[in-house]
Amino acid sequence: MDKFQAMQAFIRVVESGTFTKAAQMLDIPKTAVTRLIASLEVELGTKLLNRTTRKVSTTADGAAYYERALQLMSDLAELEGSMSRAKSSPRGRLRVDLPVPLGLSVILPALPAFIGRYPDIEFEFGLSDRPVDLIAENVDCVVRAGEIFDQSLVARQIGAVKQILCATPAYWDKHGRPSHPSDLEHGHVVIRTIASRTNRPFPIVVTKDRERVEVQNRRGLTSNDIMACLTMSLAGLGVVHALTFTAAAHLRSGALEAVLNDWASDSVPVFVAYQPNRHLSTKVRVFIDWLAALFASNESTAKSQRSAKT
Structure with a gap:
C-alpha cells in the first residue's frame, strides 16, 4: 500500500462525501479508492468510515485521523513550498x-x-x-x-587567466625594449612572484611558433604577493609578468607598457x-x-x- 496515496484518498472521501467524487478528484478508478481505504483501515487496525448506500461518514477514530492527516498534508505542502522558494530565492550565510x-x-x-x-x-x-x-x-x-x-x-x-610582460615606459627608455625573451636575462630587473606551495619563484615561460623560452634572469625582486609585484613595477623597479586583468587599467592609462606581445604565455586555469x-x-x-x-x-x-x- 502507498500510505501517502491512501491518506490522500481518505481525505478526499471525507471532504467529498462519496467514493465516486474522491476518485474523480484523484483521477483514479473508484475501485482503487476503495482498496486504498480498506488497506489503510487494516494497517491502522480500526474502522475509519461508516458507509451507507447514500453517504459516507467518519467514525470517531476516522474523525481524529482525518484532522491529523489533514495537518500532516498541510505541513508537507508548506515544506515543499519552502524548498521551492529556497531554490528561487536562496538565503543564508x-x-x-x-x-x-x-x-x-x-x-x-x-x-x-x-x-x-x-x-x-x-x-x-x-x-x-x-x-x-x-x-x-x-x-x-x-x-x-x-x-x-x-x-x-x-x-x-x-575560467583561466593570462599574463603579460610589462614595465613603465621610463624603465624601458632606460634599459631598452627587448626584441626576444632572452634579452630580459641581461641588463634587466625582473620582478617575480613566489609560489606559496614551493616557496620558489613562478617560472616565466613564453612561446612563439615552435620556440619556447623560459626567462632565467637571476637579477630581480621577489614577493609572495602578485599585487606587490605589480606595484613594484609601477614604481619603475623592473619588468613584471603581470596578470592581464590586474595590468589592464595601467596599460590603458600608459602607466605600463607591454612588450613581446607576439610571445604567448600559457594561461592558468581558475577553479x-x-x-x-x-x-x-x-x-x-x-x-x-x-x-x-x-x-x-x-x-x-x-x-x-x-x-x-x-
Whole structure:
C-alpha cells in the first residue's frame, strides 16, 4: 500500500462525501479508492468510515485521523513550498575564500549584481592564497588560480587567466625594449612572484611558433604577493609578468607598457572548489554558476584560453 496515496484518498472521501467524487478528484478508478481505504483501515487496525448506500461518514477514530492527516498534508505542502522558494530565492550565510588579485579586481567589484539578484544571501569573504581546510574553517567554497591539489574536493574550472610582460615606459627608455625573451636575462630587473606551495619563484615561460623560452634572469625582486609585484613595477623597479586583468587599467592609462606581445604565455586555469555533496546547497550552487558566467563574460578570464598546469 502507498500510505501517502491512501491518506490522500481518505481525505478526499471525507471532504467529498462519496467514493465516486474522491476518485474523480484523484483521477483514479473508484475501485482503487476503495482498496486504498480498506488497506489503510487494516494497517491502522480500526474502522475509519461508516458507509451507507447514500453517504459516507467518519467514525470517531476516522474523525481524529482525518484532522491529523489533514495537518500532516498541510505541513508537507508548506515544506515543499519552502524548498521551492529556497531554490528561487536562496538565503543564508556564504563563506568564501578568494585569491587576492581575483577577489579585488574581478569578483568583488561585480558582486553588487549578484546581491541584487539574491539579496537574502550574506557573505563572509576571506582573501588569501593559502590552503584552506573547508570543514575545519567552515568555508563553503574557495576560488584558486592553478591546479587544485586536494583530491578530496570537487573542483570546477570557471575560467583561466593570462599574463603579460610589462614595465613603465621610463624603465624601458632606460634599459631598452627587448626584441626576444632572452634579452630580459641581461641588463634587466625582473620582478617575480613566489609560489606559496614551493616557496620558489613562478617560472616565466613564453612561446612563439615552435620556440619556447623560459626567462632565467637571476637579477630581480621577489614577493609572495602578485599585487606587490605589480606595484613594484609601477614604481619603475623592473619588468613584471603581470596578470592581464590586474595590468589592464595601467596599460590603458600608459602607466605600463607591454612588450613581446607576439610571445604567448600559457594561461592558468581558475577553479572553484567545494566539499563533495550530492545535495549542494542552492546558495552555493547559484554563486558558483554566477562566478562561471562572470569569468566567461570577461576576455581576460574566459576559460576558452590555452591552459596549462602551474
